[in-house]
Amino acid sequence: MADITRRNFVKLGALSAGMVALGESSLGASVLDQKGVKYDQEYDVVVIGSGFAGLAATITAAEKGLKVCMIEKMGRFGGNSIINGGLFAVVNSPKQKAEGVQDSIELYLKDMLKAGLNMNHTDNLKVIAARSADALKLTEKCGAKYYEKLSHLGGHSIPRTYLTSTASGAGIVQPMLGYAEKLSNVTLKNRTKFDDFIADDSGRIVGVVIRENYKFDMKALDDHAENKTGETKYIKARKGVILASGGFCRDTFLRNMQDPSIPLECDTTNQPGATGEVIMKALELGAVPVQMSWIQWGPWASPDEKGFGTASNFNINATFRYGITVDTKTGKRFMNELADRRVRSLAMFNVIGQDQNYPINICDQAAVDKIIPDLTAKALASGVVKKFNTLDELAAAYKMPAAELKKTVEAYNGYVTAKKDTEFGKPVHGVEGVQINKPPFYGTRGVPKLHYTMGGLKINDKAQIISTKTKKPIPGLFSAGGVNGGIHGASRLGSCSIPDCLVFGMVAGENI
Amino acid sequence: MKLKLFIFLSIGIGIGLIFSLVTYYGLHKTSDQKFCVICHEMDPMVVAYREDVHGGAGKLGASAKCVDCHLPHDNILKYIYTKARNGVVEGSIHLFGDPSKIDWIEKRAHRESFVFDDGCLECHGNLLSTQTSSKQAQKMHKHYQSLKGTDKEIHCASCHIDAGHQNMRNTLNYYTPEFEIMKEQMKEKKSEIQEKYQHYGIQKEK
Amino acid sequence: MKQRAQNIFVALCLSLCFTLLPLTLKSGEVTSSSPDLKGRETVTMTQEFKEKYPLKRVHAKLSLECLFCHDGQGNNPEAFKAVREKTCLECHGSKEKIAQRLDFIGKPNPHNSIHDGTRLSCDECHYEHKASINMCAECHEKEIATNMWMRKTP
Structure with a gap:
């Protein structure tokens, strides 16, 4: 799919036009x-x-x-x-x-x-x-x-x-x-x-x-x-x-x-x-x-691999459920990570904007401990999910303001304790008390992909x-x-x- | 003078006989996996062999010995030489080298150099002339014969890649995984087969 | 003096090679026929055809001939049709047997995956006369590219 460039698409258009012309004779x-x-x-x-x-x-x-x-x-x-x-x-x-x-x-x-x-x-x-x-x-x-x-x-x-x-x-x-x-x-x-x-x-x-x-x-x-x-x-x-x-x-x-x-x-x-x-x-x-x-977007994919890949399962099971998604420019959250697919995709595209500023999905070891080990192993080996010892390292790798990120994480952890996300309304009462504080930390770039017509x-x-x-x-x-x-x-x-x-x-x- | 000659001859024949007997029994006793495994690095091979008809997994339980396939049978001197050479080379790797460094999976690509056709044909000799095997088998065995003696010569093991050792690549993987991500999984499998084949001298790791 | 003799020897060898080269090329043009098909169709395997329809390394090593697979398809390689899995299985046994060979891979075993079981046709991935592909890479791109649980499709 990735090899469809704009120039190819012009050819595709010409092809379709040709088909229309052909079709007219047998209308x-x-x-x-x-x-x-x-x-x-x-x-x-x-x-x-x-x-x-x-x-x-x-x-x-x-x-x-x-x-x-x-x-x-x-x-x-x-x-x-x-x-x-x-x-x-x-x-x-x-x-x-x-x-x-x-x-x-x-x-x-x-x-x-x-x-x-x-x-x-x-x-x-x-x-x-x-x-x-x-x-x-x-x-x-x-x-x-x-x-x-x-x-x-x-x-x-x-x-x-x-x-x-x-x-x-x-x-x-x-x-x-x-x-x-x-x-x-x-x-x-x-x-x-x-x-x-x-x-x-x-x-x-x-x-x-x-x-x-x-x-x-x-x-x-x-x-x-x-x-x-x-x-x-x-x-x-x-x-x-x-x-x-x-x-x-x-x-x-x-x-x-x-x-x-x-x-x-x-x-x-x-x-x-x-x-x-x-x-x-x-x-x-x-x-x-x-x-x-x-046409529905699936918000769990990665721009660093084709199709559903290894990141999607990792995001569905770990980062969206037990973690947060942040804007690299601000280090801040911008959506309810468990909202429906449309709401999340729209929010993500808003962040991605024109300059491909892909948001980062983040979770910690406690989240990873909750999911099938196979999913994490594959995502890490693929290189689409990365592991960091500290949030500072994670912030540096994705060129994020570290202080802001840490503030965001702290606020989110508070919501988990309070069982209420006053900012974006994520149903944190259902995340089994998993906060983001147990190193190592995991990060992956996110992008929605077309999923369902x-x-x-x-x-x-x-x-x-x-x-x-x-x-x-x-x-x-x-x-x-x-x-x-x-x-x-x-x-x-x-x-x-x-x-x-x-x-x-x-x-x-x-x-x- | 004649007597002397007779005595010498008798002693000679006697020594020869004893030597032959020793050689015979020696070769015989040193031909199955129980002996070979002492020096050769071959736990996964033994396991895969026991799973195969050639290792007694068939209905009759008949089995071939290691040397039946892995030593040349066309010439007794060649046989003894190959056996001795393999013994020394692999024995020294066993004692002084690092057998875990051997890439057995890669070695399978050279299987024609350590599986000898005359060994196979000792039992399956009629394969090349029989009409009872499938048409496809007959076709390919004729192909084998037509290439014999040419520079394109192929061997039994060229096609029959797993003969003698059922699922060889699987078993080798349990011991030395090809893929990093399967390491833990393979460890489990390995200890499973070690348990199952303990009585064949397969050691369980501490 | 010694150096000179060596040079002459090398030159002789080289010239011999060049004279023999056309001969070897010519000998590449052999008539191929499977033994049990004698008297029936034969295919003249020219150098040109050999380059146009190269065999996979493993099959070339066995000196397989056109008609082993394209049996009953005439003798013009240009008109041969792609063979289906039935032909492959004549030598490779059954899909279950092929699946067993890679059993250690487990769930993603390409010949017995949790998605397709043993149901895929060989030529979803394996091609004989051109480079094979890996269908799994459609969704598992990185895993395939990094040989995480599978090597390059033979």
Whole structure:
């Protein structure tokens, strides 16, 4: 991603312009007419994408007895889900009952709407809240395992988050893939790219055009436009097509169109295949786009390494929770380190400004003692997190006013003792009394990276895609997961993506 | 005169026989890991060997000895010479050098120089002519034969990198970790296998 | 006197080398065929092809031939298709076996990681005729660059 320079992007623009020019001659051919199509393969359901949503849809539809084909354009199954952190918020879950936590659909909605600035489509949210426990059951049936205890994540008013036993979304994806593979009526195809929809006279989606043996080109500026590999096949989907192709954080063109304020060369935590060609095809069909310009930043990353890297986990677990984030110019704090992702990212960008003044995330040995040793070892060995014997050394390394920094730390330690942060409102009552005073001290430069596209397609409570033309569902077309939009509004709370993907995958599978 | 000759001959034959017997038993007794391990630095090798079919891990429990593969068998003099030379060189490293400095993982790249094909073929001789092995195996073994005697000659160990020592690289890592970050993890593994293989003369570290 | 004899000797050796060089180049152009494919397809492996499609070091050491992998794909290297993992596994056994070889790495074992298990295709990272890549570096850039738990992809 980092190699997309401004000059390259001009080329990218020219390329897109070329595509538009090409497209004009074939305008109106947004969908292939079924007449004259000779099908190479026939299924009841075609699922596009192989993450949480695609797998839930595939397994649910297959267990109804339908013949399902799940396609994935990358060589690797699982999309972003397989590199996801494995945090899964479940409303009214068995573990909540066991731990005596009172939860409700209303409380969940309240938390979500607060972070989402009330922009959320609550009809969708209610489905997620009501069915998340069913989704949990589905994953457990497939063999997913979870940590004993619930986690309490930022923005949630109570603990409701499960964590997979491998601390990765792969802890759900792998068992589900294994489960799907064993079903005789399921076909899984990787390196298979969706190219087009096939519709009948009534406008119902009855199939897809795909390319088999397609190999994604990591080096291409715009793989979707440039990559011609693979053999075209026509696939019939008797019952319909489920889109589970995820968001578009890695689609430089599309995200720039939605929000030009995002720097072109901006890094993201997403996998290289997270581009928007399926969303664009659905929009061509007439799907309603929702909140496409709301793109979420993850505030935990480092400018000194690519993607999620080693710093993110260190910051999530240690510095943000048990430490502080300071401006190098002033040595002062500037935000609630446990606020939601949007609030933190905006505050950080405010500090970063035009001169790349990256803020420093700081914690001490007591914080590090609280987290898995592996996380610290990797972050230190990477060189993105640094260790200092004194706060003076830390201040000197990042060219910070040491006296100011020490004053800031002293004030913060006071808030921890008082269990109240009067300055920025960090919920310090939950940091188990960990102050910043036990050497060595740890510091790392912070930067938000693109993490999640809030926008996408609008679905109803049956996971059917709504059309701008009819204001009704497009027949034969369903979608689930990151490809959808508007569900989480302005900002999604942590651990709320997995239930969204799994629940609507399940719902799509049930309703197709 | 004739008698003298006879006596000399008899004594000669006697000495020869005794010498041969001593050599025979000597060589025999000094051919398995229990003897070799006295001087050679080979704890991880023994462990990986015991995990392998060649070390008795197969159903029949049959095993090859160290020298079956690691000494040349085409010529008895060469055999004895190599054995003696290895003994002296490695024995002195054991006594006077620093065996912990040896990079065993790197040494595996030169495995063709210390695994001898004639040893393998002693047992697997029919491999090169048999029709019962897989088509792929037959194809590659024919390739092996076609390169024999040329400057591109390859050896059994060129392809069969782990033969004789199951998961050699893993076990070597438990003793001398390739990656700094795994040091603690590997220590645990090492003490686990030391526990498991104590009765093969593998020492538990204090 | 001695010095002079030495110089003459060196000169002789050098000239011999230069006369032999074209011969060795010519001998590089051999007809390659796998033993059990005799009478069927053969590939004329010219120096040009050898440079265009170099083999990995370990495979070159074994003198592997085109048709060992590109079996049944005709005899024109330009028209050969990339082989899939099935071909690799003909020699390398199974994905589980390959995973076992790096078992000591544990969770990030590239052949059996907590993300992908044994599910990845070989050619996500390993290329035969060009430099391999490391897919993990997409997210674990620094860890890969510093060889923290993995060496350069062979």
